[in-house]
Amino acid sequence: MYRPTQGTPDMSSIVLADDHPFIRSAVSQVLELAGHSIAACVANGDEALAAVAEHRPDIVILDVKMPGRDGIEVLSAMHADGDTTPVVLLTAGLTDEQLIEALRCNVRGIVFKDGAEDRLVECLEAVAAGRRFVDQELLNQALAESLKPPPADPLSCLAPREREIAGYVGKGLRNREIGDAMGITEGTVKVYLNSIYNKLYLRNRTALALIVMAP
Structure with a gap:
């Protein structure tokens, strides 16, 4: 389970999961320049869960769209297991269902890949300090979705x-x-x-x- 590390809040150990090697390399460089430590870079959800169990990072960054188990499913699995390690989602976009599930599982940050360089560093600083970093637009989207009548199919919320x-x-x-x-x-x-x-x-x-x- 997650245990806060001692030291400055901007020095975090991170597990990064993204199926694109270029994205992994670019994000790793940005984070290391910002003073963070990359504990592991992996390419899919199953590898992410294994890396979290092995390295016990301060923060986990997950691409939403990955082969096999995606970022939302990894977040959900961690939440179901009682793992409170802060999770940040890196994404090109979220459906209403994905957003609701991410918030239900206590996601700590959501950053869009478009213009992510500065926003991701800002997000990690907020998350390391114990705050949530989610755009108000996304929160409004989640609120609107939560006010809709329940679906006829009770399994519609499942991946x-x-x-x-x-x-x-x-x-x-x-x-x-x-x-x-x-x-x-x-x-x-x-x-x-x-x-x-x-x-x-x-x-x-x-x-x-x-x-x-x-x-």
Whole structure:
């Protein structure tokens, strides 16, 4: 779990996840010039979770769109696991659903890639000082989305892979069988299920199966 480090707030240890090598290199250079330490640079969500577990960074920077598990899913998995390491999302844009999920999982910062150089450094300074760095425009977008009537489909808030897992649960498959069908480990299935339970406010797979099988 996250433990604040001693020292100046602008000297943070960072795990950076982005599937584009050029972006990883450019962002790393900017952050190192600003005095931050790059604990690890990785290319996808699973590598990001492994790097967070290994390095225990002060801050995690996640690209939203990555192959496999995306930045929102990594944030959700960390939140479900009780990991309070501050997360900053680096993105070209967010859907309403992604924004709501990010805020629900206590994202600490959101920075758009367009013009990110100065904004990212400013964001990290705010996050390291314990503040949230999210544009008011995005907060207004989230408020407008939260005031909409609930969707008819209770599974609409789930990410595509979470919906796939929910479907397998509805068919009665066990975690190992789901993992075999999707080409992922049984442990990864459990992480996804915890995220699903949190999003749908469920206690167990029986409740999930009932929702999936409901007409």
